[in-house]
Amino acid sequence: MKTQLKENLKLALYSLKSNKLRSFLTILGIIIGVFSVVLLISIGEGAKNQTLQIIENLGSNTLIIFPSALETGGTFTSIQIQRTRRGIPQLFNYNDLLYLRALFKNELLVSSLISSYYNVYYQIFPLEATVHGTDNDGLLINRDSISEGRFFTSYEQNAKEKVCIVGPKVAKNIAINYKEAINKIIKIGDHNFRIIGVLKERGYNQSLGDLDSRIIIPLTTALMLKGDQILNFLIVQVRDSKNIEIYRQKLIFVLKQRRGKLNFVIAKQEDLLSAMNDILNILTLTLAGIAAISLIVGGIGIMNIMLVSVTERYKEIGIRKAIGAKKKDILIQFLTESGFLGMIGGTLGIGLSIITGEILSRFEVPYNLSYSTLILGFLFSLFIGLIFGVLPAMRAANLDPIQALRSE
Structure with missing residues (x-):
């Protein structure tokens, strides 16, 4: 059995070498297909891990409050999808933040975050930095x-002063x-803006970016520069994580009274992790499914070229049958060749995806290439080669030896 497999592999390799250009064009579809599947799954997994890490960094004692256009029970699990009640969410504003802060003083930390895109300069020199508004x-x-200097004072926040706290990299540049x-x-x-403080070093975080290149300005100042008082979300931290569900229910009651209806969602860390995990899994599978179409196209290419190969090798098939080769032997030979084409295409596609992954990683693109993804890509390419090689193999196996010998 081993000897027969070895001989079949030798014949497959000889067939590839004798038609190098044709063989390459045949497996090109498999290469592109495997490359696309592995690459997109890895990018999807990288994005998933990065997003989940961001949520995990919030901590188990943190609540995120989002506005909603739908009537909810205030929690992720109680959202009621009402198709007739679509609309624009009633966003939060700075007064909502102040209201909750005053109501739960000494019990909760209440804040928000505004990310802005501004050109930043020291004198005439541009600085690479991201600008965030918070308190x-x-x-x-x-x-x-704080490593040096201080936080914002109450006066600076209330007066919307143009002061800032910078990351250590920004400080070192000036x-x-x-x-x-x-x-x-x-x-x-x-x-x-006048610098009043320098943050402690935190380094680069794959999920949050370069934490040392941030510039923090007061939330009130950020809203003034933006020209409105709108906040996309509120973030609340409970001092004791054991009481997080109690405070979630309190916040639901208070915000319902203030807004008049339950048009918001208060999410715990595990709610966000579960929801984002489901969404990103679907996204990854969708991307992989789209990429798999090119694998099927590659499989059709293998089938076409194997059918041509059967036609070209009528005499060879006839001779093998005449000297005692059985249908099973011919079938296995051609299946080995088509599977071999799929394996080579899969191997080259995987190699290309690994090289591309290294390049993407250097540009800080989220990318998570696992052994399971590589094995999946290889097995899928082998499976495609075998499946699309069945028809040509059966055609070759069913040839009448006399008719095959007469064909030339």
Whole structure:
């Protein structure tokens, strides 16, 4: 059995070598298909891990409050999908934040976050930095601390002062040390901001980006620059995670009274993890399904070329049958050749996806290539080769030896 398989592999390799260009064009579809499937699954898994890590970083004692256009019970599990009640969500505003902060003073930390896109300069030199608007509660929720300088004062927040707290990389780009960076003036958009603090180093986080290249401005100032008081979400941190469900129910009651209806969702960490996990799994499978279409196209290419190969090798098949080869022997030979084409295409596709993954990783694109994905890609390519080789193999196996010998 081993000898027969070895001989079949030798014949398959000889067939590939004798028609190198044709063989390459045949397996090109498999290469592209496997490359696409492995690449898209890996990107999907990378995005999934990154998103879930962001949520996990919130902590188990954190609640996120989202506005909703639908009537809900205030929780993820109680959302009632009402097709007749579509509309624009009633967004939160800064007064909602202040209301909750005053109501739950000394019990909860309440904040929000605004991410803005501004050009940032020190004197005439551009700085690579991201600008975020939040307040002291937001910094505490995000577990940020100060290396030099201080947090915002109440006056600075209430007066919408143009002050900022910068990450250590930003500070190093404008001064010899952190202390020298304090009171320096940087330009954010068209406005001059005075540095009052430098954050402690936290390094690069794959899910949150470069935490040392942030610039934090007061939330009130960010809203003033934005030109409205709208907040897309509220973030609440409970001091004791054991009481998180109690405070969620309190917040549901309070916000229903304030807004007049349950048009919001208060999500715990596990709610977000579960929902995002489901969504991202569907997205990954959808991407893989789309990419798999090119694998099927590659399989059709293998079937076509194997049918041509059967026609070209009538005499060879006739001779093998005349000297005693059985239908099973011919069938196995051609299936081995088609499977071999699929294996080579799969191997090259996997190699290409690994190289591409390394390149994407250098550009900080989320990418998670696992052994299971590689094995799946290889087995899928082999399976496609075998499945689409069945028809040509059966045609070859069923040839009449006399008719085959007469064909030339």
